[in-house]
Amino acid sequence: MKLFDAIIDATMAEVEKSKVKKLPVDLSCAWPDNGASEFVMQRDSAFELGGGTQASLNYTCVTTSEIMESDEILLAGPDLSEIKGDVPFARIVLLQTEDLGDDSEGQYRAIREMEFARYHVFPKGYMVRVSSMSNEEQVRVSKEAVRKGISFASVGASYIKKYREVANVKHVRVIFLLEKEAVSNLKPYAGKVDDITKTLTHIFDNILADCGHCDMKSVCDEVEGMKEMHLGLAKKKERKE
Numbered sequence: 001m002k003l004f005d006a007i008i009d010a011t012m013a014e015v016e017k018s019k020v021k022k023l024p025v026d027l028s029c030a031w032p033d034n035g036a037s038e039f040v041m042q043r044d045s046a047f048e049l050g051g052g053t054q055a056s057l058n059y060t061c062v063t064t065s066e067i068m069e070s071d072e073i074l075l076a077g078p079d080l081s082e083i084k085g086d087v088p089f090a091r092i093v094l095l096q097t098e099d100l101g102d103d104s105e106g107q108y109r110a111i112r113e114m115e116f117a118r119y120h121v122f123p124k125g126y127m128v129r130v131s132s133m134s135n136e137e138q139v140r141v142s143k144e145a146v147r148k149g150i151s152f153a154s155v156g157a158s159y160i161k162k163y164r165e166v167a168n169v170k171h172v173r174v175i176f177l178l179e180k181e182a183v184s185n186l187k188p189y190a191g192k193v194d195d196i197t198k199t200l201t202h203i204f205d206n207i208l209a210d211c212g213h214c215d216m217k218s219v220c221d222e223v224e225g226m227k228e229m230h231l232g233l234a235k236k237k238e239r240k241e
């Protein structure tokens with residue numbers, strides 16, 4: 001699975017332009033999970049990540065390429081204890097998986113399970129609002145959570161723990177970016193990730209590959225391996241019939 005590799009490379013090139021710190025990864029320090037979405041009232045809020053007029057962004061990429069040797073949490077910007085008001089915010093997750101084989105359906109299922117994990121982490125006092133339409137993510141952080149010591153290391157550990165529950169996930173890199181320019185430069189990649197995921201859905205809903213009459217052609221022309229995946233699947237279906 002290398003469909004997202006070009007985006008991963010471009011993302012890391014952009015991230016490396018910022019002053020990035022590697023935070024310690026300790027899954028036993030994951031922030032307590034609420035188990036379900038929690039409402040943090042405005043009056044209890046310390047600040048919002050990506051709130052108000054601040055830009056925000058969220059996307060997740062999967063690869064079987066060896067892009068890391070262990071789990072990682074990267075931060076560009078202040079930690080949660082140092083933030084005094086609303087700030088721009090991007091949370092990007094890169095997942096390195098075991099080889100998913102040439103079973104395209106298995107690959108697609110794995111992506112779907114990882115998508116599920118993305119929306120099912122509920123750190124206490126850290127209310128996440130996502131817009132899948134615009135790839136934005138806003139987080140309201142409660143005063144109580146800040147008082148109790150919530151940090152990006154503990155929230156990052158919560159995400160890593162959740163993703164590690166998904167079969168085949170080997171390593172997870174969680175990136176928190178709080179710099180306006182970096183968030184805005186990465187915006188186009190969120191759209192591209194979305195395009196790839198939508199095209200995969202199209203491929204599995206329309207087994208026959210008819211590139212001449214397909215709205216996804218521009219995505220398949222750009223993303224290496226996409227066309228091969230669809231044609232391989234179509235051939236497999238033909239052989240079965």
Ligand code: SF4
Pocket residue numbers: 199202203208209210211212214215216217218220226227228230231
């Ligand atoms: S391979 Fe062809 S038919 Fe399949 S999604 Fe891409 S452009 Fe459409």
